[in-house]
Amino acid sequence: MNEKPVIIKPEQVIEIILKRHWLIIIPFSLAMIVGIYIVMTSPKIYESNTVILVQPQKVPSNIVQDIVESDINTRISTLSQRILSRTNLENIIKEFDLYSGPGYANMFLEDKVKSLEKRISVTVTRGGGGRNADSFSISFKGKDPEKVMRVTSSLASSFIDENLKMRETQVIGTNTFLEDELETMRKRLIENEQKLKDYRETNMGGLPEQLNSNLRILDNLNDQLATVQSEIRDAKLRLSAIENTEFDQVGSTGDNANPTNLTQLREQLEVYRSRYTERHPDVVRLKKMISELEEQLKNVDSGSDLNNVKPSDNMPQFSSAYIRQRRGIKAEIDRLESEKDTVVNQIKVYKKRVEDTPKREQELQSLQRDYNNINQTYNSLLGRQLEAQIAVNMEKKQKGEQFRVMDPARIGQSPIEPDLKKIFIFVMAAGLGLGGGLIFLLEFLDSSFKEPEDIETFLNLPVLATIPTVLNETEIRNRRLRLVSGISGAVVSTLLCAGFIGTIIIMG
Numbered sequence: 001m002n003e004k005p006v007i008i009k010p011e012q013v014i015e016i017i018l019k020r021h022w023l024i025i026i027p028f029s030l031a032m033i034v035g036i037y038i039v040m041t042s043p044k045i046y047e048s049n050t051v052i053l054v055q056p057q058k059v060p061s062n063i064v065q066d067i068v069e070s071d072i073n074t075r076i077s078t079l080s081q082r083i084l085s086r087t088n089l090e091n092i093i094k095e096f097d098l099y100s101g102p103g104y105a106n107m108f109l110e111d112k113v114k115s116l117e118k119r120i121s122v123t124v125t126r127g128g129g130g131r132n133a134d135s136f137s138i139s140f141k142g143k144d145p146e147k148v149m150r151v152t153s154s155l156a157s158s159f160i161d162e163n164l165k166m167r168e169t170q171v172i173g174t175n176t177f178l179e180d181e182l183e184t185m186r187k188r189l190i191e192n193e194q195k196l197k198d199y200r201e202t203n204m205g206g207l208p209e210q211l212n213s214n215l216r217i218l219d220n221l222n223d224q225l226a227t228v229q230s231e232i233r234d235a236k237l238r239l240s241a242i243e244n245t246e247f248d249q250v251g252s253t254g255d256n257a258n259p260t261n262l263t264q265l266r267e268q269l270e271v272y273r274s275r276y277t278e279r280h281p282d283v284v285r286l287k288k289m290i291s292e293l294e295e296q297l298k299n300v301d302s303g304s305d306l307n308n309v310k311p312s313d314n315m316p317q318f319s320s321a322y323i324r325q326r327r328g329i330k331a332e333i334d335r336l337e338s339e340k341d342t343v344v345n346q347i348k349v350y351k352k353r354v355e356d357t358p359k360r361e362q363e364l365q366s367l368q369r370d371y372n373n374i375n376q377t378y379n380s381l382l383g384r385q386l387e388a389q390i391a392v393n394m395e396k397k398q399k400g401e402q403f404r405v406m407d408p409a410r411i412g413q414s415p416i417e418p419d420l421k422k423i424f425i426f427v428m429a430a431g432l433g434l435g436g437g438l439i440f441l442l443e444f445l446d447s448s449f450k451e452p453e454d455i456e457t458f459l460n461l462p463v464l465a466t467i468p469t470v471l472n473e474t475e476i477r478n479r480r481l482r483l484v485s486g487i488s489g490a491v492v493s494t495l496l497c498a499g500f501i502g503t504i505i506i507m508g
Contacts, residue, residue, distance in 0.1 A: 020442065024435035025489035031431025032496035035423060039503050045417035048152040049139035051125075051407035052159060057394070073124060076136055079166070080122045083158050089113045096151055098142075120155065135406065145412040152409035160403045168395050175388040182385050185378045192371040199367055206353035208361040218350045225343045232336045239329045265290050420504040427500070 054072055082088065090113060093099060099112045119141045126134065138155050142148040200207060205214070269286040276283050 021486045023438045027434040028431035029493045031427045035427030042418045044415035046145040046412035047141045047416045048149040048409045050156045050409040051137045053406040055402045149409045149411045171391045178385040182381045221347045228340045235333045
């Protein structure tokens with residue numbers, strides 16, 4: 001047997017609702033009563049918020065560079081942590097006498113601080129597509145709307161004051177740090193200046209920039225040495241010439257030789273030594289003559305009185321003119337030799353300077369490089385310190401970036417909690433849903449036939465005729481009473497719904 005699907009018609013739904021109207025009216029009325037009770041007894045939470053504008057510095061940044069941290073998001077986060085710190089929240093609780101009612105007598109201070117922190121929110125607003133915030137809002141929730149407004153205003157003032165303090169502290173700290181670093185770098189600069197000065201004074205004359213001058217002086221000294229050596233040779237030639245002349249005039253004694261000067265005697269001695277032994281009379285005689293002649297010439301050169309010297313039989317007697325000339329030439333030779341030694345020593349000094357020039361240049365470059373680096377760092381720090389000082393003055397005159405209240409806190413006119421509209425919708429849906437559910441359950445459990453089609457479906461036989469219901473007076477009167485009571489219940493439900501709506505309007 002195939003069963004036809006059950007199709008519920010709209011008139012059947014209306015008939016069911018009318019028949020079981022109390023299952024709709026009673027749950028709906030009870031839901032309205034519960035809703036009104038919830039609205040009347042639930043604590044009212046008000047919210048107040050204020051909008052703070054991040055106002056950029058008044059002086060253009062190309063004139064005065066802002067040395068405060070430019071990431072406003074990080075700064076707002078830091079300020080939020082300061083404002084929402086335990087110490088500051090405890091001060092707010094004491095200042096505004098929060099959580100002071102009898103319901104909070106057994107509440108610990110830590111719980112009060114956590115509850116207050118949850119009721120405060122900071123929301124950053126970014127505008128113009130930028131990454132940095134251009135404003136942010138502070139909101140606070142509470143039961144007393146006036147106190148909520150006061151707390152919100154206090155939080156805004158705290159943000160503004162803390163921002164000013166943090167900016168001033170940061171610029172002053174930066175300025176102090178730069179001053180300390182500048183003083184340290186200045187001392188290092190003075191030390192390197194002194195090292196450079198001492199090195200130049202110690203190596204004066206051998207510095208790299210004096211190389212060309214040293215080379216010219218060295219060339220002049222070499223020329224001067226050549227001149228002195230030439231003069232020495234000329235003086236010795238003159239001395240040799242007057243010796244030859246003098247010896248030619250006075251002659252010399254000897255059996256086998258007649259030397260004219262000391263040079264010839266020495267040459268003759270070498271000839272005899274090549275022939276004879278050292279004990280040969282001629283060798284002994286020449287050695288004696290050379291010794292006596294050298295002694296005599298020594299006395300002549302030293303200016304001794306030759307009258308006190310006993311002349312040998314083999315030694316010549318020098319004329320006074322020869323003696324004067326010889327002494328003059330010897331004095332000139334001594335002077336030239338002394339001058340030569342002086343020039344040679346000076347050549348050694350300047351040659352050493354020239355040879356040490358690469359080493360001095362490297363050492364001087366190292367000192368100069370250190371000095372330049374420190375001087376560059378010092379100048380950089382000096383510029384930054386001046387900028388920091390200007391930034392300090394700008395912050396003291398409040399010309400830098402500031403927080404300004406754009407939308408001050410106001411007293412909340414309506415509570416934000418509980419949400420009365422949501423409660424109304426929920427209560428109405430619960431009342432109607434409960435009544436509808438009960439009707440559906442009863443209808444589902446009711447197995448009686450309600451329409452002729454139900455009989456045809458059940459018996460699979462056609463219905464030939466239906467007999468209408470005939471009501472007596474009692475049944476008619478009962479039906480009228482049920483109708484009146486249903487209308488009364490509907491009116492009561494409507495009034496309860498209107499009262500709920502009125503309560504929401506009044507409370508909201």
